[in-house]
Amino acid sequence: MILSGHEIKQQLGSNIHIDPFDEDRLNPNSYNLSLHDELLVYEEVVLDMRKSNRVQRVSIPAEGLVLAPNHLYLGRTVERTETHNLVPMIEGRSSIGRLGLFVHVTAGFGDVGFAGYWTLEMFAVQPVKIYPGVPICQIFFHQIVGDITEYSSEKYQHNRDIQPSLLFRELDPTSKADDQMEFPFEGERFMSRPVRSAPQVS
8 A cells, every 4th residue: 555645744753754855745645856966977888787887976057957868877866765664665757757757767666664865767768958956756655564674785775875886795795885986975066077968959
C-alpha cells in the first residue's frame, strides 16, 4: 500500500523526515523533491565497474543549463530525507517525463532506514534546459510487511553530496576512492567548465 499525502504529513517527524519541507509540494500520494544546483559528470570514455571513475563538477546557473542527449548527469535533491518502517521510492514527475528527461536510470527504489540526499541519474532524450531548485521528482512511501532490518550501507547511507557509483567497493573491498571524489557539502564550491549544449539547428 502507498501512503496518501495526508498520511505522509501525519508521519512527518516520526517515520518520515523531509528537510526542508514545504506543504505546497505535497501531492495526493507523494511529495515533490527539488534539484540541487550542481551536477557530476564522468570524465571517463569507458566506465569501469571495478574502478573509481573520474568525475567533474558542474554548476547549474540560475539562467539554466542545457543537458545533451546520450550523456549521464548525476545530480541530487535539495532535500534530505530519512525513512523508518516504510520503503521510500522516487519517480520522475509527469511534467518532467513529458520533456524527455529521465531522473533516474534504474535506481528509484529506496531502502527502509535510508537517510540522506537522493542521487539522481539523469538522462535526456533530446537537449533540455534544467534549472536549480526545480521540482524534479517525487518521493512516495510503501508500507512494509515482516521483520525489518534497516539499511546501513557504508557506501551511501548518510551521504552529504552527489554520490557516483561505489560498486568497486563491493567488487574489491580493498579499493579506495580517489581523493577528488570526496566533496564537502558546505564551504568551497567546485567550479568547472560548463557542459556544452547540442548545436542549434537552423
